[in-house]
Amino acid sequence: MTEPSELSAPIAKDDRWIALVGNPNCGKTAIFNQLTGLSQKVSNYPGVTVERKVGQARLGTDLQIKVLDLPGSYSIAPESFDERIVTEQVFDWIYDSKKPDVIISVVDATNLSRNLFLTSQMLDLEIPVIIALNMMDRVKRKHQKINIELLKDKLGAADIIPMSATEKWGVKELRDSIRRQIEHPTPSTPELPFRIIGSVNEVLSPLAASFEKDFKSTPRLAWSQALRIVAHEPVFDIFVQKVSAMQLGTPEKIKDYQNLRQKIIARLKSLGINAQTLEASYRYGWLDILLADGESLVIDNIDDPSRSERVDKVLTHPVFGPIIFLGILYFIFHSIFSWATLPMNLIDSGVHAVGDFIITNMPAGILKDLIVEGIVGGVGAILIFLPQILILVFFLTLLEDSGYMSRVAFMLDRYMTKVGLHGRSMLPLMTGYACAIPGIMATRTIESWKERLITILILPLMSCSARLPVYTLLIAAFIPAKTVFGFVDLQGFTLVLMYFLGTVTALLLAVVFDKFIKLESTSSFIMEMPPYRVPMMLSVTRQVYNRGKAFLLNAGKIIMTMSIVLWFLVYFPRPESNLNNTSHIENSYAGKVGRLIEPVISPLGFDWKIGVGLLTSFAAREVMVSTLATIYNVEGRGEGVISVSEALRSDTDPETGLPRYGILMAISLMVYYVFAAQCMATFAIVREETNSWKWPLFMVFYMTSLAYLSSLIVYQGGRLLGFS
Amino acid sequence: MTINNLKPGEKAAIVGFNGDLQLQARLVEMGLLPGIEIRLVKAAPLSGPVELKVRDYYISIRRKDAGKIQVAPL
Structure with missing residues (x-):
């Protein structure tokens, strides 16, 4: 699955435009969203925005401007890759003629002095600076006051607008102020405000x-x-x-x-x-x-423990903290399986109903076969996994928005450095559970190139949500739905096991890469701990919605196309005589290709049908499921839309009369999916982020070898032990 | 003495920096300057990072870096 495309529209020469700058986690992107009406990801983790984004804002009926959102930074001087973007932009403004009309310096009002450091650098650039004094709701709640007029005069800012992006007030005033500055810019003093003597x-x-x-x-x-x-x-x-x-x-x-x-x-x-x-x-x-x-500015007080500090006494406790974290992970992966059952069954019945409706109401012919077997069968088989993906993204968003992820980075930095990673690797790795692509982008906040590279290299081993349909299908088909030791639900446990297999292998490989990659590590760990916040429901819903949309669009485009193409390859050439369907499919175009690669994959327990799925899943991992669905739907013609897990279980070898697939093949295939390099979009991003072909090619090589060898060991080892 | 000599809850003022403190420029840009008071909030287990309260916010740094920030107890 790929992220919705980023906004990188160029700014033309005669455009009116403004730039948003500010410290990490000060609410820049929330303000950007409100100015432009866009819905870029906001969160409660320093460094969520890792690239420049451009949107449009309307100021009144006759003025349209462009708005540039930049990654958060503490200073014009960069320490990490995402901050470097800011430095380069600022240097463009200084040495090129492409200056923004106004700079909006977003400031967290609860943390004035540190936030104003960057603002003071911006004030030197000969561009009017409007300070968006964000998070005023919390200043008010603490019964503190800030003398806005006094602050504005002393700093020499063009304007200061108190506002709250979460409570959505002050944005109108900000728009008005921007308009005033574009029409009548306030000149800045030509001397530094402090004296160097x-x-x-x-x-x-x-x-x-x-x-x-x-x-x-x-x-x-x-x-x-x-x-x-x-x-x-x-x-x-x-x-x-x-x-x-x-x-x-x-x-x-x-x-x-x-x-x-x-x-x-x-x-x-x-x-x-x-x-x-x-x-x-x-x-x-x-x-x-x-x-x-100032008479009434917020006064620093290091004595007061904040509410977050008290919460942290439990959540980052030396012993309970890591246990709680593992517990949360187990809970999330397990709930993906247990909570999604009901909505999945509902969607499944819906798909069947649609299939049945078409079967009874459409005249027989190739078109009907294509729609029922190819489109409804293929796409429908994927749709039922939507609830699981939404549940996963919902939980991951909660962890990030609440402020918990910074604590995870803090608690685990020590352990992560032991394996050659960094505390800041945690968020990208956990993002990888949803999708590797935003995860790889998120590594930009890791200052040291060596740690960042190792994080990128192991990231695709974190089981992403596109593997979820494959795991779920195989688990539902072959892992018995029973409870062991009185409380462990075997199916849910198997799923958790796949996540842990990928994660643990990733960490072990990090150790190996750390040994072999000869780069100097300049690692340090400086991280702000943001206060815990109740996640904004709108922002969480947006994340879940965006992910769901991306999944459905993918299903609509890639999977639909693949299903239709595949249907033709499975359906044709039509048998001349009245051969039964099974042998017809084996002789179809797809069957021929599948059987061509069968010798390579049969030691892993896979036959030609799985082989076709392995090939098609290069487009996207979940295509494996729709591929099998299409194959079985063509095979079981005229019986309505088939349940793939049912079909897998009951598929028998016509010669021996034995089931074709068993639990051993299922485990072997799941293990293959844990490791295999399949998503082309991931390697395209790695190419971009590492600026070379060397690393993506290396990843394809190591992941493919790992997948093949592991499956081989699982299948052949299992057979020696007497499983089937 | 350095930040590593402080116990959780203890306060001190920054006096200066020792030797090759990594990211020293970044720390001062984030407002950890001589004369500024800090409070040690907690230390992660097994020599993990320490968390400080400074100005109006919380920051965590690695213990090897904390050992290069000289402080005077308050």
């Missing part, structure tokens, strides 16, 4: 002066850039890259800058000043005094 001034001024001259910047922007470029090597690299790309400086000029930078760092060092912390010291020095001065 003494020896630091002396050391930095040659650099600031040449920025002023070379790029015609205000002194404010020139000094701001000088501070930042001296402090951060990566920022200097981006500077060089932009300046060369836009032909603003000759190679000699860039060399001069490089030498000047080195000289400044050395001189600062000899003065006992750390260049790395210089910019932050000046800005926080200014902000802390400014905030302490």
